[in-house]
Amino acid sequence: MSYKIGIDVGGTNTDAVILDNHNNLLGGIKTPTTKDIGTGIFNAIEEVLRQANVEASKVEYTMLGTTACTNALVERKNLSRVGMVRISLPAASSITPMYTWPQDLRETVGELCFEIHGGYEYDGSLISEDLNEYEINEVIRSFKAEGVEAVAISGVFSPVRADQEKYLAERLRAALGTEVPITMSHEIGSIGLLERENSAGLNAALVKVASLAAGGLEKALQERGMNPRIFFAQNDGTLMDLEYVRKFPVLTIGSGPTNSIRGAAFLSGLRDCLVVDVGGTTTDVGVLSNGFPRTSGIAVEIGGVRTNFRMPDILAVGLGGGSVVRVENGDVEIGPDSVGYRLVEKAIGFGGDTLTTTDVIARTDSGRINHPAYNVERLIHIPETVVSRVNDRIRKTIEASIDRMKTSDKDLPTVLVGGGGILIPDKLAGTSEIIRPPHYQYANAIGAAIAQVSGEVDRMWSLEKSTRHQAVEEAKETAIRMAMNAGAESDSISIVDFEEVPLAYLSSSALRIRAKAAGTLRN
Secondary structure (H helix, E strand, C coil), X not given: CCEEEEEEECCCEEEEEEEEXXXXXXXXXXXXXXXXXXXXXXXXHHHHHHHHCCCHHHEEEEEEECCHHHHHHHHCCCCCCEEEEEEEECCCCCCCCCCCCCHHXXXXXXXXXXXXXXXXXXXXXXXXXXXXXXXXXXXXXXXXXXXXXEEEEEECCCCCCCHHHHHHHHHHHHHHCCCCXXXXXXXXXXXXXXXXXXXXXXXXXXXXXXXXXXXXXXXHHHHCCCCCEEEEECCCCEEEEHXXXXXXXXXXXXXXXXXXXXXXXXHHCCCXXXXXXXXXXXXXXXXXXXXXXXXXXCCEXXXXXXXXXXXXXXXXXXXXXXXXXXXXXXXXXXXXXXXXXXXXXXXXXXXXCECEHHHHHHHHCHHHCCCCCCCHHHHCCCCHHHHHHHHHHHHHHHHHHHHHHCCXXXXXXXXXXXXXXXXXXXXXXXXXXXXCCCXXXXXXXXXXXXXXXXXXXXXXXXXXXXXXXXXHHXXXXXXXXXXXXXXXXXXXXXXXXXXXXXXXCCCCCEEEEEEEEEECECC
């Protein structure tokens, strides 16, 4: 029997679960997130192994949902010095690379940006001319002089034809050395030059962060007698291996809410429902559609930078188990600040001096809190009027969030997950039923453990030399091949998401096709 461990690192708690190879849950643990992140992860692993009575050497897979890259962008720390090259001239010169980035982020990663001649039309034909060797040599000279630590290359319509990006990457790699990672935009983004360029730039800035996180986890597991295959959760609900995460770290951003939604699907057995994930700091409301998180239809900002990643459609509100409750002149205010992982020190029920939502819920019903160090006697002084108003505010906040996420007036089943689920009442307007599945508090870690691996293609096909049917089949075959290369079992792969959009106002027929294939992890 082999086993796999799923881990999710949140701002308040680090959760870990262990499953056998039939996806039976053998144990789950919720430990406080530590300041250095790593200590909390390994505390959780050791606890869950002890709980399930499983030898460390028998763990074959470890899946991790991490906030390392998110934190690095938010805090502007540990980011690489990036050199950016746009292949576009004489077109696409009105807005320069990094123009829309926040100034503090531009200063952190450097503002070394070049625009050179090249690029393609939507059908793969040249805009004007091929790459200019003199310009390439100038880029190399400047990057060497400035000591860039990572490079991002973007070309006009490179998802249609990537020759120029690949050639420039080869030239830069030969000149700068293999220790300087290079991100090519066609590998990471879809149609839309500026957003794809931004995605490549952010990815290049994060490569060092991801390498440290991945290497540290790998080393620490080995020191504990474990040598599992390590996978990181990405923001579309699927997994990527260590090599992939070192190459495309930006894809880990937003994986936490996605894990929770996938975990909710697994625990509830539903494929279409609302999911409310209540953590220690925030509540995320999402929609499960055909077993996968509904994706956002708008551009997503990461660290203040507009990108074109297909992120889950999530509404986050500042309400969690550690949210601070303030009472002034009879008025009640909840959050958005939270005591986070210091809940066991700061909350009144734990002997602290900060009134939190957890305290109010315990005052409402002491049976909802199951912690040996929590003493409800400390809550007697909280007035009933405050308790009533806080509960009413919590209910109205969640109901308003649910209403915003629904696309019709039909009531939907709602699955509650996350350690802060005790905050939510048993009845909510807009829902047909409230489901609290067993082990709901570990949904995020379970979502990481059961995630599939996938491949996705999003590009344009010219219909001048092929039919619509041929373009669709080629897109699907490409997505399936990418899923296999990522580690999916070939017999389990299927197309889980497909979209085609005819493009108007062009001189010849063209289609934009997006296809996503997913399958179970290959043993």
